Structures are given as structure tokens and as C-alpha cells.
Amino acid sequence: MIAIDKVLISDEVIEAQFVCDLHKCKGGCCEDGDAGAPLMPEEKKMLDENFNVIKPYMTREGLYEIERQGKYLYDREFGWVTPTVNGKICAYGYRDKQGIIKCAIEQACNDGKLEWKKPISCHLYPIKLTKSKEYTMLNYEPRETMCKPACALGKKLKLPVYKFLKDAIVRKFGDDFYDALHQVAIEHFDEQKK
Structure with a gap:
């Protein structure tokens, strides 16, 4: 789980790869x-x-x-x-x-x-936004069957969900939030390489 300000983001938002494939879905x-x-x-x-x-x-x-x-x-x-x-x-x-x-x-x-x-x-889809009294939560929730082509295309293009949804994330949370999320993703993948 990633925390930026009062937003909790599931790790899958930076780890999973996804690109909508409208011609298939x-x-x-x-x-x-x-x-x-x-x-x-x-x-x-x-x-x-x-x-x-x-x-x-x-x-x-x-x-x-x-x-x-x-x-x-x-x-x-x-x-x-x-x-x-x-x-x-x-x-x-x-x-x-x-x-x-x-x-x-x-x-x-x-x-x-x-x-x-x-x-x-x-x-924001396939990110689902939910709110509690204290936090906003962002979870990656693609449809299991319908989104298979999008998951396959994301893997082929090696494009993480958060990058695919950059415009939507910036629209909702702003540039600074997106930049912080991107930095967390860089550090996360650097850590995995060790």
C-alpha cells in the first residue's frame, strides 16, 4: 500500500500493466x-x-x-x-x-x-476510487474477463496502470500527486532490482 497525503493507493496501481483495447472489449x-x-x-x-x-x-x-x-x-x-x-x-x-x-x-x-x-x-477506470472518513483509496479493479485484452496489451507495451491513467490521475489529484506517485514507482522498482 502506498500513502500520499490522505490517499491510499494499492501497489497494483504501479505494478500492474494495462492499456484499454477498445477494439476487443x-x-x-x-x-x-x-x-x-x-x-x-x-x-x-x-x-x-x-x-x-x-x-x-x-x-x-x-x-x-x-x-x-x-x-x-x-x-x-x-x-x-x-x-x-x-x-x-x-x-x-x-x-x-x-x-x-x-x-x-x-x-x-x-x-x-x-x-x-x-x-x-x-x-480513472480500471482504478476504483472509494472514500472513508479519513482517506481516499485507489484500487486496481479490472473486470476479469472483459479486461483480459487490456491487461495483455499493457504487458506487451510494458505500460503500468498509473502511466496509462496519467491524465485522469492528474485531473483528479493534480500534477504534484502524480509526480509523487511516479517517484514512488521508480523507487519501488529500484528496490525490486536489488
Whole structure:
């Protein structure tokens, strides 16, 4: 376990190797789960304020679920989450021509219409963020079957999870945090070589 400020990070975040292989998994993390994407309190506000910008990128089914359930809903286990279509794909998700699930929020951002990329829980995946009263915990939790191609590609490219997720980690915790994590990783691997 690695501790930086009040963040506890599992060793796997620096040891495991992972690179999303969307052509193989088809963005399955956007439809495989017990609820929609977990949302931070400020992300609910972002959805409220920017929904009209996101709306044109959404599917008819996703829009129907937003009308029916709201832009977000409360789940007893996961807290505030995005709604899903028939308990599967996130209401903000859509499939591209290759069958890969993409995010309407992220597409609006990529098109320069929105500064918010997507929920941080999605951006950090396969790192799961949980909070206690004193700490924030970061654990590496890829899906066993669905993420096998990503684990294989990460090993092939020799890219640790934390490096693959640098943008997301910096977005959530800042450059100084990422630099500290990178330094811990360097020291960790130097120690293993001894």
C-alpha cells in the first residue's frame, strides 16, 4: 500500500500493466456493472448545467431513460450514478460504427463544446476510487474477463496502470500527486532490482 497525503493507493496501481483495447472489449465497462457510472457531487451539477450540450450526442433510448429516471439517480450501494438503459448501457453511452461504446459527454468535450471530459469514475477506470472518513483509496479493479485484452496489451507495451491513467490521475489529484506517485514507482522498482 502506498500513502500520499490522505490517499491510499494499492501497489497494483504501479505494478500492474494495462492499456484499454477498445477494439476487443468494445467499451464494455460502460454497460457491464450493477449500476451506472458513479458521480461526484460536482458532476451532478455539471450534468444539470450542460445537459443541453450533451443531449444531441445521446441515443433515443438514453434520452428516454433520462426523462424517466432523471439525469442521475441515487443507488444505495454506489451513491449518485448515471441512469442505464434496461440495466445495461449507461444512458450517456452510444455505439459507434464499429460497435464500440462511446460517451456522449466525452464526445461533446472532444468537439470543444464542453470542458468536462466525463465522470472521473469513468476516466480513472480500471482504478476504483472509494472514500472513508479519513482517506481516499485507489484500487486496481479490472473486470476479469472483459479486461483480459487490456491487461495483455499493457504487458506487451510494458505500460503500468498509473502511466496509462496519467491524465485522469492528474485531473483528479493534480500534477504534484502524480509526480509523487511516479517517484514512488521508480523507487519501488529500484528496490525490486536489488
